[in-house]
Amino acid sequence: MTVADTCLHPYPGGDSSLRRMAIEARELGFDTIVVPVATPHIASGVRVIPAAIIDGENIRAVSSRLRKVTDRNSLVMVNAGENGFNRAVMNLKGVHVLRNLSLTRKRSFDHICARLALERGIAVDIDLYPVIHTAGTSRQRILVRYGELISLHSRYPFPMTISSNARSVLDLRSVDEIILLCSLFGMAEDDVHAALSTAGDLLAPSGPVTVVS
Amino acid sequence: MKPLPPTLRTKKRYILAGIEPPGAASDQKELYRAISGAVTSLFGDVRAAAIGPAVISSGPDYVIVRCTRSGERDLRIALSFVTAVGNENIVLRPKATSGTLHALRKRIPLAPPSEPGHPEEVYFGGKIYIARRYQGQKVDLIEKGIKSQELLFLTQDDLEEL
Numbered sequence: 001m002t003v004a005d006t007c008l009h010p011y012p013g014g015d016s017s018l019r020r021m022a023i024e025a026r027e028l029g030f031d032t033i034v035v036p037v038a039t040p041h042i043a044s045g046v047r048v049i050p051a052a053i054i055d056g057e058n059i060r061a062v063s064s065r066l067r068k069v070t071d072r073n074s075l076v077m078v079n080a081g082e083n084g085f086n087r088a089v090m091n092l093k094g095v096h097v098l099r100n101l102s103l104t105r106k107r108s109f110d111h112i113c114a115r116l117a118l119e120r121g122i123a124v125d126i127d128l129y130p131v132i133h134t135a136g137t138s139r140q141r142i143l144v145r146y147g148e149l150i151s152l153h154s155r156y157p158f159p160m161t162i163s164s165n166a167r168s169v170l171d172l173r174s175v176d177e178i179i180l181l182c183s184l185f186g187m188a189e190d191d192v193h194a195a196l197s198t199a200g201d202l203l204a205p206s207g208p209v210t211v212v213s
Numbered sequence: 214m215k216p217l218p219p220t221l222r223t224k225k226r227y228i229l230a231g232i233e234p235p236g237a238a239s240d241q242k243e244l245y246r247a248i249s250g251a252v253t254s255l256f257g258d259v260r261a262a263a264i265g266p267a268v269i270s271s272g273p274d275y276v277i278v279r280c281t282r283s284g285e286r287d288l289r290i291a292l293s294f295v296t297a298v299g300n301e302n303i304v305l306r307p308k309a310t311s312g313t314l315h316a317l318r319k320r321i322p323l324a325p326p327s328e329p330g331h332p333e334e335v336y337f338g339g340k341i342y343i344a345r346r347y348q349g350q351k352v353d354l355i356e357k358g359i360k361s362q363e364l365l366f367l368t369q370d371d372l373e374e375l
Contacts (some may be wrong), residue, residue: 016366023350023368028306044350044368132294135254169366170233170304174294177307199361 001193002200003175004032004098006125007077007163008050014167021169022046028187032200034163040073044074048139048201053099055079059088066094075202077125083108090116096202097161099125101149102142109149117158123159123198128173128181129165153191160195161174224282228271228294230305234345234353234364235274238298244268244276247298248305252291264288269314275321276305277314285310299340302364334374337365344372 001040005025007155010018022043025033025111031046038050052069054076056062062078069076078089086109089095098117101109101124109124117124126149153160162182166172173181175196182192238244245268253261269277273360280288292305311317333344335354342354342365352372356363 009364011367015364017368017371019368019370020351020366024366071243133296168302170296170302172304179288180229180286181293184290 002032002047002197003030004034004049004161004196004199005030005126005164005166005172006034006075006161006199007053007099007165008033008035008172009165009167010035016167016169018048019043021166021172022048022167024172028172030196034075034199047200049073049075051075051077051205053077053079059085059092062089063092066092069094073203075199080104080108083110083113086113087116090120090122092196095120095122097123097125097199099163100127101125102127102130102145104145106145109152111152111156114152114156114158118156121159121202123161124153125161125163125200126182126187126195127163127165128178129143129163129171131181131184132171132173143185146187150191159198160191161198161202162192162195216280223362225279225312226282226285226319227314228278228280228285228288228292228307229309229311229320230276230278230307231322232271232274232276233304233306234366237301237303238271239259239273240299241268241271243299244271246271247295248278248292251294252288255291255294256287260287266291275308277317277321299308337367337372 008021010016010021022033026044026046032049033046034049034051036051036053038048040050041048050073052074054062056064056065075096076094077099078095079100080086080098081104089098090113126146162178164172179189179192232238236244249265252264254264264280264287266288267279269279278288292307295305296302309317309320335342335344337354341357343357345353350368352367352369354365354367
């Protein structure tokens with residue numbers, strides 16, 4: 001089973017090289033990492049999955065950028081926005097992950113988005129960086145948002161991913177630490193393991209066998 | 214004075230955590246303030262008082278923290294929230310929990326954190342860094358200067374490719 005950190009930012013985006021991050025990730029219990037602007041390869045025994053992060057103001061801009069992503073080996077991640085935007089993103093073909101929900105307003109991801117995510121097999125990313133690096137009301141708001149996501153997930157079991165969004169090896173957390181961190185907003189250990197294994201399945205979803213020739 | 218019988222004493226738990234990068238958190242008081250601050254920020258004063266975190270001992274690459282029994286899970290969570298001690302960015306990685314210090318001290322890493330040798334100067338990205346090598350592939354680069362020194366985390370292969 002894959003154990004993946006769904007978003008890392010190595011040098012020059014951060015202060016750690018990709019190889020160093022791969023070594024640290026392996027020591028912390030991961031076998032896969034997802035890295036924007038990378039090529040698919042194995043670094044220090046860890047599978048590196050490239051990601052295309054799309055940040056658009058409106059759905060037309062996202063759709064346009066989505067067409068430019070031609071690499072089928074890339075995990076396509078779209079930054080979330082308002083409720084209508086998120087619903088529209090769910091209907092786009094080729095989107096794998098909806099991310100940055102912690103930055104959006106309340107009710108931007110509702111039960112309709114959850115049902116669409118379940119039907120379309122689009123994962124919702126839980127970013128642990130703001131949980132760790134904020135404090136006070138900001139952290140409380142994020143914990144509430146993630147708690148709402150977990151309650152929606154219990155009704156509509158859409159795929160989830162977990163990312164550290166680490167820009168340094170010091171931002172990486174081990175699998176055990178992630179289980180403890182996720183318990184703060186009510187995520188069960190089994191759900192954490194399932195979420196950590198999602199990234200590997202998103203590029204090769206299971207489905208009916210098709211005859212090629 | 215007659216000592217309190219063991220059955221009436223508050224049960225304690227001890228957590229061993231690794232410090233990365235090694236040597237970054239040398240001041241034990243600063244380390245305590247960071248851990249205590251993380252516990253209070255996350256769980257509030259009431260729970261922090263119940264957990265009662267205390268730094269028992271520390272070295273360049275490890276710290277042993279004490280708490281009350283039943284508080285070890287919350288303390289392990291809070292340790293993940295410690296991101297800086299003083300002006301140094303660090304991470305504390307919980308490694309083991311035990312009811313006795315004796316059992317925990319056996320698990321303290323004995324290997325020196327860095328290989329002995331003279332500090333080596335490296336040019337990277339137009340700046341001069343001092344390389345600190347560890348066992349295996351890991352190399353930390355510390356920018357040469359007096360203050361606001363940049364820290365980079367690379368590998369031996371990355372340096373050889375320069």
